[in-house]
Amino acid sequence: MTSLDYIVLIPIAVFFLIITSFKRKISGQSEALQLNEQYYKSLFEQNPDIIITFDLEGKILNANKAVDALGYSLDDIRHKPFTPFIVPEELEETSLNFNKAVNGEPVTYECEIFDHKGRKRDIAATNIPIYINGKITGVYAIIKEITVQKKAQKKLIEAEAKYRSLVENSLVGVYIYQNGKIMYVNPRLCEITGYRHDEILSLNLEDVIAPKDYPSVLENINKLITNVEATTTYQFRMFRKDRVSITLETYGSKIDYNGKDAIIGTVIDITKRKNNEKMIKYMAYHDQLTDLPNRHYFKEKLEKVLNTSKQQNENFAILFLDLDRFKAINDFMGHEVGDLLLTEVAERLKNCMDEKGMVSRFGGDEFCFLLPETNEKRAVLMAKRVITALSSPFHINHHDILITPSIGISIFPEHGEDFNSIIKNADIAMYYAKDRGKNNFAIFTKEIKNQSQNELELEMKLRNALERNEFILQFQPQFNLETNQIIGAEALIRWQHPEKGLISPNEFIPVAEESGLIIPMGEWALRTACQQNKAWQLAGLPPITIAVNISAKQFFQSNLVETVEKILFETDLEPNFLELEITESMTMDVEHSISTLLALKDLGVKISIDDFGTGYSSLNYLKRFPIDKLKIDQSFIRESTTDANDQTIVKAIILMAHFLKIKVIAEGVETEDHVSFLLSQHCKEAQGYYFSKPVSAGDFETGVQSLTDSVQGNRECQSVPKRHEISPERELRVPVSA
Known part of the structure; x- marks a missing residue:
């Protein structure tokens, strides 16, 4: 090949190289373009x-x-x-x-x-x-599309608005507490404390919480923060801005607030409730007339002194005091004078006491002294001081009244080692002093105790009477004041003595209680009352409730519930037609009382508190007991239309019963004014001599039948007289007509 040939071939080779390179470049760009198009298409379509x-x-x-x-x-x-x-x-x-x-x-x-x-x-x-x-x-x-998210967001906003509105307008205070500081409070908490919103947020807890309560508040806060408790409720005292002390109750729980642990809680002002509780407790522990501690308070105090004296091997003394001839003064000069006399006697007795001792009104004209760290010699000195303090006449309503005491003394542990024995022996000594001429004192001795032989003889006679069936029941009807209907009857035990005739229970019940005979007597009365009520039902009389008194000894018997259940079964009486009456004194042992009463309620029987307002006051525990009815004591009813104090007490008992949703019945109703007063206070049930004295079962049945026929006749005649004498010989009458 010539050089000319090479010269011709070189440009051709270069051209082919250029063409090949260009094709390769175009091919690469096409592939990239296709790849990008696929990327775009995937991004767009998928x-x-x-x-x-x-x-x-x-x-x-x-x-x-x-x-x-x-x-x-x-x-x-x-x-x-x-x-x-x-x-x-x-x-x-x-x-x-x-x-x-x-x-x-x-x-x-x-x-x-x-x-x-x-x-x-x-x-x-x-x-x-x-x-x-x-x-x-x-x-x-x-x-x-965010439709779902928008709806959720809207609901969240609405929920937050509702929550905020609820919190901001809440009737209770709301707070958030974090790291030792108050982070949020609602307007109600500002009202409760008296501080402005900004003032509360700048406060330290120790500045406003009562010093004694501050450690407890910190402890509860720490329990929540450390997850010891999920929620907690506690009470504490704090000072308002005006430095007035108030009591608050707070409920708190742990939350996450701005990414950190915090406590959210509610606060209510319970100052009024606490004050009311204090007042109720005070009323429950103090005699309303004399303002002295009552028997319930005295028992609690004596139990503490007794335990302390046992531990420290110390003596203490009990002086049991009864006013001589008080009943005669009360009857002759009236209850108003009697109450004033008791009040002034209480003042003189309080002046006899030192700081360690206490004097209590046990009930009626009986007072009891508790003298810690006192031997017989000091007790005698106190008895002489009391006799001297009462020796001066009392000037009441222009009268000079001379009242003397009889005092019995018992010393722990010589004369008793528990509440009952030491009080009983002081009581025995008091009666001995009264028998010796009054205005005197006596220290309990075995010789004095031996003189109670008469009571033992009476006990033996009672045992014989029980064996010979000498006891009978009388029945006092209970009326609905609005409908004029007999709604029940109270069964009352009587002793039909073969020689002395009908003996009042006042003469034998105390001995029966003391001896324990009240238990078989009470069981007999309960069974007989149930049998009689069932017999009246079978005879066609309108069904009524029969009320039977349960003694303290019966109530604290372990088999009381089983006994009641057995009697109901044997007599075939429906439980709702039986009402068991207990006294306030039985509720002193709160836990036992609640357990027994709940068990009786499970049987279906009704429970009432008899003679409410006297003796042991159980207002502090009343709300815990399953009580159906309160029975206002006749001592309050008797003067309720003439004595402002008695009237106030009756009104308070009725109102309290209504608030607690407990029925209330008045006993001792003797006049038409009593009936009118009770109706005006919405007390619908009553019993007393205005309607009928206690009568025999036969007379009761006849009276009920006569009353039923009379009411039916009155309805047919469309005219009911205001007072209708149904059975004069049986003293069973219709109350004021509805």
Whole structure:
């Protein structure tokens, strides 16, 4: 090959090389273009969000498959402007945002659109300008539906608004406490404390909480923060802004507040409730007439002194005092004078005491002294001091009244090592002093005890009477004052002595109680009353409730509930027709009382408290007992229409019973004024000599039948007399007509 040939071939080779290189470059660019197109297509078609392209005038050019979620196909929307799809209220703002993208500004916003069925949908849209060769030719819209999120957000906002409204307008205080500081309080807590909102937030707890309660508050806070307890409720005292002490009750629980542990809680002002509780407790522990500690308080105090004296091997003394001839003074000069006399006697007795001792009104005209760290010699000195203190006349209502005491003394441990024995022996010594001429004192001795032989003889006679069936029941009817119907009867035991005739229970019940004979006597009375009530039902009389007194010894028998259940089964009497009457003194042992009463209630019988308001006051525990009825003692009813104090007591008992949803019945109703007064106070049930004295079962049955016939006749005649003597010989009368 010549050099000329080489010269010709070289340009041709270069040309082929250039062509080959160009083809390779074009092929590479094509592959990249295809790859980018596939990337774009995947991003566009497979994107879960809706992607729409618009021209510069807002007409839809294309959309991905995600638009199906709105119910549209591409054909439904292509070449159409976006404006018909926008909710009218949102159109202006949406157009402005579209124009921002047209002008080269990407923008994200929210608005509402219509779906295929015309329903509103919430969306979040991002508009992005489309650049081709550096020029904006259209707009991308990336759309995410947020309808569900919007609804959830709306509900959350509404819930927060409700919560805030509830908290801000709550009747209880609300607070958030974190890291030793109060972070939030509602307006009610500001009202309770007297501080402004900003003042409370700047307070330290130790500045306002009572020093004695501050450690307890910190302890409860720590229990929540350390998860020892999930919630806690406690009470504490704090000072208002005006430095008045108030008692608060708070309920708290642990929360997360701004990413840290905190406590949220509610606060209520229980100052009034606490004061009421103190007042009720005071009333429960103090005699209303003399303001002295009552028997219940005295027993609690004596038990403490007794335990201390045993531990320290010390003596203490009991002085049991009874006023001589008080009953005669009370009957002759009236209860008002009697009450004033008792009040002034109480004042003189209090002046005899030192700080360690206490004097209590045991009931009626009986008072009891508790003298810790006192031997016989000191007890005698105290007895002489009391006699001297009462020796001067009392000036009452222009009368000079001379009253003397009889005092019995017993010393621990010589004369007793428990409450009952030491009180009993002081009582025995008191009666011995009274028998020796009154205005005197006596120390308990075995000789004095031996003089109680008469009581033992009476006990033997009672045993014989029980064996010979000498006891009978009489029944005093109980009336509904509004309907004039007999609703029940109280069964009362009597001793039908073969020689002395009918003996009052006052003469033998104390001995029966003391000897324990009250238990078989009480069981006999309960069985007989149930048998009689069932017999009346079988005879066709309207069903009534029979009330039977349960003695203290019966009540504290371990088999009381089983005995009642057995008698109901044997007599076939429905439990709801039996009412068991207990006295306030039986409720002193609270836990036993609650257990026994609940067991009796489970049988279906009714429970009432007899002679309510006398002796042991159990107001502090009344709310815990399953009581159906309170029986107002006749001592309050007797003077309720003439004595303001008795009237107030009766009103208070009735009102309290109504609030506690307990029925109330008055005993000892003797006049029409009593009836009118009780009706005015919404006391619907009563018994007493105004209606009938206690009568035999036969007379009761006849009287009930006569009353039933009379009421029926009155209804037929459409005229009921105000007072209708049904059975004069049986003294069973209809009360004031409804």
